[in-house]
Amino acid sequence: DAKTTQPNSMESNEEEPVHLPCNHSTISGTDYIHWYRQLPSQGPEYVIHGLTSNVNNRMASLAIAEDRKSSTLILHRATLRDAAVYYCILSVYNAGNMLTFGGGTRLMVKP
Amino acid sequence: EAGVAQSPRYKIIEKRQSVAFWCNPISGHATLYWYQQILGQGPKLLIQFQNNGVVDDSQLPKDRFSAERLKGVDSTLKIQPAKLEDSAVYLCASSLSQNYGYTFGSGTRLTVV
Numbered sequence: 030d031a032k033t034t035q036p037n038s039m040e041s042n043e044e045e046p047v048h049l050p051c052n053h054s055t056i057s058g059t060d061y062i063h064w065y066r067q068l069p070s071q072g073p074e075y076v077i078h079g080l081t082s083n084v085n086n087r088m089a090s091l092a093i094a095e096d097r098k099s100s101t102l103i104l105h106r107a108t109l110r111d112a113a114v115y116y117c118i119l120s121v122y123n124a125g126n127m128l129t130f131g132g133g134t135r136l137m138v139k140p
Numbered sequence: 141e142a143g144v145a146q147s148p149r150y151k152i153i154e155k156r157q158s159v160a161f162w163c164n165p166i167s168g169h170a171t172l173y174w175y176q177q178i179l180g181q182g183p184k185l186l187i188q189f190q191n192n193g194v195v196d197d198s199q200l201p202k203d204r205f206s207a208e209r210l211k212g213v214d215s216t217l218k219i220q221p222a223k224l225e226d227s228a229v230y231l232c233a234s235s236l237s238q239n240y241g242y243t244f245g246s247g248t249r250l251t252v253v
Contacts, residue, residue, distance in 0.1 A: 130184070
């Protein structure tokens with residue numbers, strides 16, 4: 030399985046943008062980049078995913094490096110409810126799409 | 141749409157007892173997953189179903205864990221006999237197909253004493 034590397038924790042101030050980095054230097058051409066987040070006492074929640082191009086949705090933006098060896102999840106305006114563990118995961122398209130979770134980044138948001 | 145339903149929400153059992161968890165996925169979702177999440181760690185995939193067939197169960201400890209998905213809808217995960225190290229949150233997730241995002245349930249927190 031292709032692996033990802035994320036910082037263990039990050040802090041942000043409320044109402045400021047947050048950039049969560051993820052390194053995936055062994056990514057292959059058919060691997061999709063997924064982001065999920067997990068709030069306390071809840072199951073993980075889908076945030077966004079992409080292959081090569083940057084992606085935007087109502088929750089966040091995903092910026093993918095040109096060589097695809099890294100990506101950044103961007104929360105445009107952090108709120109206290111965004112405090113969670115954020116997981117960056119690679120999946121192989123058409124190969125079961127199984128998601129292998131790592132340790133993730135714990136995001137703390139300060140008021 | 142209704143989310144992924146799991147029950148019970150909490151369960152406490154003694155070691156060597158058996159326990160079963162139930163999952164009702166989102167209607168129409170063909171793919172169902174069971175994950176185990178130990179405190180402080182990311183979820184670990186135990187088994188994946190596509191309709192009522194097993195796609196991958198390579199990480200399922202088959203000497204004590206079993207899972208089934210009858211009729212391709214609901215699924216049950218069973219542990220028999222339980223060990224102390226089985227204490228964890230058991231998460232069920234479903235997706236429309238293998239190429240779509242997952243929707244997770246809230247999980248069942250198992251404590252083995």
